[in-house]
Amino acid sequence: MLPWVLLAAALPAPAATRAPAAQHVVIQTGDVARFFQVLDANQGRPSAQDLQRHYLDPGSKALHGFTASRIGSMERLARAIQDKPALFEKARRCATALPTIRTRVAAALGRLGALLPEARFPPVTVLVGRGNSGGVTTPDGVVIGLEALCNADWMQADVSDRFVHLIAHEYVHIQQPGADADVAQPTxxxxxxxxxxxxxxxxxxxxxxxxxxxxxxxxxxxxxxxxxxxxxxxxxxxxxxxxxxxxxxxxxxxxxxxxxxxxxxxxxxxxxxxxxxxxxxxxxxxxxxxxxxxxxxxxxxxxxxxxx
Structure with a gap:
C-alpha cells in the first residue's frame, strides 16, 4: 500500500492573509500493508522474530518511534496478536476504509491552512500497534494506531468519520507549542x-x-x-x-x-x-x-x- 499524497488546497481567504495555495501532505500506510502480510504469512500467529524482521526492521521512522513509546517490543506485540486475534481481524476489515478518508482529510487540512497560514504539515503515519494508542503527535508528525482507533466504537459510529476527526485533532496539536513541551506537573x-x-x-x-x-x-x-x-x-x-x-x-x-x-x-x-x-x-x-x-x-x- 503506497503512501497517499494529499493536495490540501487552502480555502479562499482575504489576499493579505491567504494561506499558501496548496500543501502536499503525505499519509503513510505502508506499515499497515506490511503488518497484514506478516500476519497472513504466519497463519495469524507471527513470532516476535517474524514481526521484527518483516514488520519493524523495514518499517517507517514513525513505527520505530511508536514501538519504543507505545508498543514496547515485538514480543509484546506478538503476545497481543495471540491474546486478542479478534482485535486485529477487526482492524483488517477497518483498513478497507482508509482510502475513503483521502478527500476529507485534504479538505480539513486545507481549512487549517486557511485559518493558520503558518501551519506545519508533517506526515501522517497509520500503523498497527497493540491496541493501547489510537493517535499521538511526535516531532515528526501524526501517528495513528489503526487497531486501537478501529476498536473505539464509543466514538463516531462511522469509521471514516473517526479517522478524519481524530487526524484533524492530532494535526492541531502539531500547531500547539505546548503540546510538545515537557511540563513536569501540568494543572x-x-x-x-x-x-x-x-x-x-x-x-x-x-x-x-x-x-x-x-x-x-x-x-x-x-x-x-x-x-x-x-x-x-x-x-x-x-x-x-x-x-x-x-x-x-x-x-x-x-x-x-x-x-x-x-x-x-x-x-x-x-x-x-x-x-x-x-x-x-x-x-x-x-x-x-x-x-x-x-x-x-x-x-x-x-x-x-x-x-x-
Whole structure:
C-alpha cells in the first residue's frame, strides 16, 4: 500500500492573509500493508522474530518511534496478536476504509491552512500497534494506531468519520507549542485547555471534534460536571478528566476534552477576531491558562461554585 499524497488546497481567504495555495501532505500506510502480510504469512500467529524482521526492521521512522513509546517490543506485540486475534481481524476489515478518508482529510487540512497560514504539515503515519494508542503527535508528525482507533466504537459510529476527526485533532496539536513541551506537573486547567483548543479548532476544520460522543452523555449532567471541574482545575490530578479511557455510561472518560472545548468556544465567542482567538488558544501555556479562562467568561452551567 503506497503512501497517499494529499493536495490540501487552502480555502479562499482575504489576499493579505491567504494561506499558501496548496500543501502536499503525505499519509503513510505502508506499515499497515506490511503488518497484514506478516500476519497472513504466519497463519495469524507471527513470532516476535517474524514481526521484527518483516514488520519493524523495514518499517517507517514513525513505527520505530511508536514501538519504543507505545508498543514496547515485538514480543509484546506478538503476545497481543495471540491474546486478542479478534482485535486485529477487526482492524483488517477497518483498513478497507482508509482510502475513503483521502478527500476529507485534504479538505480539513486545507481549512487549517486557511485559518493558520503558518501551519506545519508533517506526515501522517497509520500503523498497527497493540491496541493501547489510537493517535499521538511526535516531532515528526501524526501517528495513528489503526487497531486501537478501529476498536473505539464509543466514538463516531462511522469509521471514516473517526479517522478524519481524530487526524484533524492530532494535526492541531502539531500547531500547539505546548503540546510538545515537557511540563513536569501540568494543572488540570492547562492540560484541558490544550485538548479543548485542539477539539475546537478540529471542529472548525473537519466538522466535528474528535470526542463528539461526549456531547450526548453530558446532556443533563452539565451542572455537576462543570462544578466538579471548577473545583479540581487548579490541581495536577488529571485522572478523573483526561487520558482515562472510554469509561462507561456511569461516567465517560476524557471529559476534560468536552469541558476544554466549551471553554475554548466561549473564549472565541468573546474575542473580537477569530484568528487572534485561535492563535491565543493554540499558544496557551501554563502561565497563561488562568488568564485565558477568565477571558473566556466560562462558568459552570448552573452558576459559580458555591451558588445554590
Amino acid at each position: 488540570l486547567l492547562y492540560q484541558t485547555l490544550l485538548e479543548g483548543g485542539a477539539e475546537y479548532v478540529a471542529e472548525l476544520i473537519s466538522g466535528q471534534p474528535a470526542n463528539a460522543h461526549l456531547r450526548r452523555w453530558t446532556q443533563g449532567r452539565e451542572c455537576a460536571l462543570e462544578r466538579q471541574f471548577a473545583q479540581d482545575s487548579a490541581g495536577t490530578d488529571l485522572s478523573q478528566w483526561l487520558y482515562n479511557g472510554p469509561g462507561d455510561e456511569t461516567r465517560r472518560g476524557d471529559l476534560g476534552y468536552w469541558i476544554g472545548y466549551r471553554i475554548a468556544a466561549d473564549y472565541a465567542a468573546h474575542a473580537p477576531d477569530q484568528r487572534s482567538a485561535i492563535a491565543t488558544l493554540l499558544n496557551v501555556r501554563p502561565d497563561s491558562a488562568p488568564a485565558l479562562l477568565v477571558a473566556s467568561e466560562w462558568r459552570p452551567a448552573c452558576g459559580p461554585v458555591g451558588n445554590r
